[in-house]
Amino acid sequence: MIYERLILMRDLMHSDGSIYVHCDWRVTSAIRYILEEVFGKERLLNEIVWKRTVAHSDSKQGGASYGRLHDTIWFFSRSDSYTWNQQHTPYSQNYIDENYRMRDESGRAFQPDNLTAAKPGGDTSYEWKGYRLKPGRYWAYSRANMEKFEREGRLYYTSSGLPRYKRYLDEMPGLAIQDMWTDVAPLSSQTHERLGYATQKPEALLERIIKASSNEGDLVADFFCGSGTTAAVAEKLGRKWIATDLGKFGIHTTRKRLIQVQRALKAGGQPFRAFEVLNLGRYERQAYLNVGGRLSGKQKEQALAQKEREFRDLILHAYKAEPYGSAGVSPASSPHGGQDARAPLSHDEFFHGKLNGRLVVVGPINLPVGRLFVEEVITECRKRGASRVDVLAFEFEMGLFPAVLEEAKGKGIDLVPKQIPPEVFDKRAVEKGQVVFFDISFIEAIPRYAQKDKFTVQIELADFSVYYTQGLVDSIAAELKEGKSEVVCESGKLLKISKDKQGVVTRDVLTKQWTDWVDYWAVDFNYESRKEIIKVSRGTGLSGVQGFLPGQEPSQRELELPADDFEERWTGAYIFENEWQSFRTRQSRDLELTTATHTYAKAGRYIIAVKVIDIFGNDTMTLVPVTVG
Numbered sequence: 321m322i323y324e325r326l327i328l329m330r331d332l333m334h335s336d337g338s339i340y341v342h343c344d345w346r347v348t349s350a351i352r353y354i355l356e357e358v359f360g361k362e363r364l365l366n367e368i369v370w371k372r373t374v375a376h377s378d379s380k381q382g383g384a385s386y387g388r389l390h391d392t393i394w395f396f397s398r399s400d401s402y403t404w405n406q407q408h409t410p411y412s413q414n415y416i417d418e419n420y421r422m423r424d425e426s427g428r429a430f431q432p433d434n435l436t437a438a439k440p441g442g443d444t445s446y447e448w449k450g451y452r453l454k455p456g457r458y459w460a461y462s463r464a465n466m467e468k469f470e471r472e473g474r475l476y477y478t479s480s481g482l483p484r485y486k487r488y489l490d491e492m493p494g495l496a497i498q499d500m501w502t503d504v505a506p507l508s509s510q511t512h513e514r515l516g517y518a519t520q521k522p523e524a525l526l527e528r529i530i531k532a533s534s535n536e537g538d539l540v541a542d543f544f545c546g547s548g549t550t551a552a553v554a555e556k557l558g559r560k561w562i563a564t565d566l567g568k569f570g571i572h573t574t575r576k577r578l579i580q581v582q583r584a585l586k587a588g589g590q591p592f593r594a595f596e597v598l599n600l601g602r603y604e605r606q607a608y609l610n611v612g613g614r615l616s617g618k619q620k621e622q623a624l625a626q627k628e629r630e631f632r633d634l635i636l637h638a639y640k641a642e643p644y645g646s647a648g649v650s651p652a653s654s655p656h657g658g659q660d661a662r663a664p665l666s667h668d669e670f671f672h673g674k675l676n677g678r679l680v681v682v683g684p685i686n687l688p689v690g691r692l693f694v695e696e697v698i699t700e701c702r703k704r705g706a707s708r709v710d711v712l713a714f715e716f717e718m719g720l721f722p723a724v725l726e727e728a729k730g731k732g733i734d735l736v737p738k739q740i741p742p743e744v745f746d747k748r749a750v751e752k753g754q755v756v757f758f759d760i761s762f763i764e765a766i767p768r769y770a771q772k773d774k775f776t777v778q779i780e781l782a783d784f785s786v787y788y789t790q791g792l793v794d795s796i797a798a799e800l801k802e803g804k805s806e807v808v809c810e811s812g813k814l815l816k817i818s819k820d821k822q823g824v825v826t827r828d829v830l831t832k833q834w835t836d837w838v839d840y841w842a843v844d845f846n847y848e849s850r851k852e853i854i855k856v857s858r859g860t861g862l863s864g865v866q867g868f869l870p871g872q873e874p875s876q877r878e879l880e881l882p883a884d885d886f887e888e889r890w891t892g893a894y895i896f897e898n899e900w901q902s903f904r905t906r907q908s909r910d911l912e913l914t915t916a917t918h919t920y921a922k923a924g925r926y927i928i929a930v931k932v933i934d935i936f937g938n939d940t941m942t943l944v945p946v947t948v949g
């Protein structure tokens with residue numbers, strides 16, 4: 321997998337770019353060979369050893385190996401001409417004491433440096449103030465330069481009259497950095513940098529790398545950004561950046577971190593850049609459903625139907641539901657092949673599976689689930705005399721809930737909408753049963769108008785309801801070791817389950833009020849003003865990203881498409897702009913519940929979008945129409 325990803329990264333890199341790949345002792349040898357294959361052996365510049373931890377922390381008492389203190393950072397360039405800015409570390413006191421013992425009249429420390437050379441060149445053979453060099457030795461500078469040094473007070477004379485150059489300590493950049501980095505300390509538990517992201521790296525590490533291999537205005541990318549250290553440092557150093565991550569927690573942590581960086585730069589009167597958070601989930605689904613271009617209309621339809629069935633099976637598998645058999649899919653052709661022990665249930669025209677006595681239906685893959693679909697679900701449930709159903713979807717139409725749930729309840733149906741998480745594409749997470757389908761949450765946001773100014777509005781976050789349930793409380797309590805505790809979600813509450821040394825289990829409710837669920841909320845006061853436009857390769861039905869996505873046909877060549885092979889297309893969605901936001905940080909747990917006043921320039925009707933991100937990193941949005949003026 322990393323092979324394809326590195327090829328993709330190589331093809332995206334500028335010819336003067338370079339790449340740093342950080343890994344631990346388990347994978348470092350394999351990664352080196354892959355990098356050599358992708359970039360070429362001759363592009364290997366350094367194997368950097370970073371002492372990432374302090375002594376003894378990795379060597380257990382009685383352990384049968386040496387403590388593992390370092391990680392490896394492989395440094396490769398894209399071509400033989402790459403950006404390089406030599407970085408330095410300050411001299412050690414020992415080095416200074418040994419080499420900078422001399423002081424001039426004003427007390428400045430200096431080192432007397434050699435002014436002679438073994439080879440002649442120009443005006444370098446002359447007598448200087450009565451001092452003649454031995455045969456075969458020459459001055460390193462012309463007489464004119466020596467005279468200049470003399471005027472500047474740069475010459476120091478030994479007792480024999482030999483001039484030497486005064487190299488001042490305060491003018492020296494320090495020691496050129498070598499490939500053994502022992503001076504970048506790991507993040508301490510006390511540092512203000514710490515964000516609670518397990519694998520967070522110190523900013524000093526990224527600062528060294530970014531400064532050495534890029535210049536201001538260059539573009540820095542980290543495709544495994546985690547808590548966003550690379551992006552934060554790049555922004556502070558005036559570089560442009562792209563950061564991506566598979567995990568929503570990483571994206572959310574990065575978003576908050578970058579907003580804080582922007583705020584700090586703004587407060588210091590320094591420039592900063594706006595940034596966009598994009599979700600590639602939709603493109604990933606499109607790519608998954610993409611069928612070969614050479615098929616005829618009918619074949620295409622059949623291939624698409626087959627792909628959709630496979631996709632639904634994948635989702636049901638991740639949801640741990642028993643699938644209903646559907647015409648045309650043999651167990652062997654399902655994504656899990658014949659190894660899937662769950663035999664399909666009997667056939668059903670509408671529902672796709674069953675779980676714990678509830679029917680399960682998967683919504684359309686490429687469209688949000690809307691009112692019509694939910695109404696059909698209710699009708700089909702009633703036809704079968706079923707009263708409990710789960711509706712799984714990637715997206716639900718905004719404003720659908722909670723009204724439609726009440727409607728279902730009124731008709732005797734317990735309908736539970738569940739969000740299909742992007743992790744269903746992660747085979748390993750599916751196989752490990754780690755994919756969580758979260759329940760839908762609802763936002764209540766109220767516009768507040770000012771009495772006097774008809775052009776202004778504020779938004780109050782009035783409620784956020786979450787019905788997350790893992791259904792695991794009892795089993796977790798039973799398996800918990802004595803003296804341990806675990807946090808679990810049940811019936812919309814976050815519980816801390818603890819077992820004391822005597823085996824007594826206690827449950828503490830951590831989320832006492834609805835605001836405890838909210839980690840971040842943001843408002844866009846004119847949501848429909850910015851259409852999401854993407855560039856797609858001309859003539860393709862789906863998208864230009866197809867073929868370049870991980871898991872797709874690996875690109876072994878550079879991106880060669882000329883610019884005019886792309887066209888711009890509106891995706892049908894809008895770009896959410898964080899015009900106002902409030903969020904919790906480790907340092908400050910406070911959350912504002914009413915926005916600052918927003919003033920519109922023109923009278924009219926506007927759609928305000930309110931986005932809430934909960935403590936699990938799940939994203940919910942609602943639209944609030946307002947009329948001003």
Ligand SMILES: C[S@@+](CC[C@H](N)C(=O)[O-])C[C@H]1O[C@@H](n2cnc3c(N)ncnc32)[C@H](O)[C@@H]1O
Nearest residue numbers: 519520521544545546547548549565566567570
């Ligand atoms: C070691 S962490 C990076 C930590 C980061 N340097 C920091 O300072 O916070 C690796 C990150 O890679 C992400 N990741 C793993 N596989 C990925 C993939 N295939 N694509 C994108 N991100 C991935 C993980 O979610 C994790 O956040």
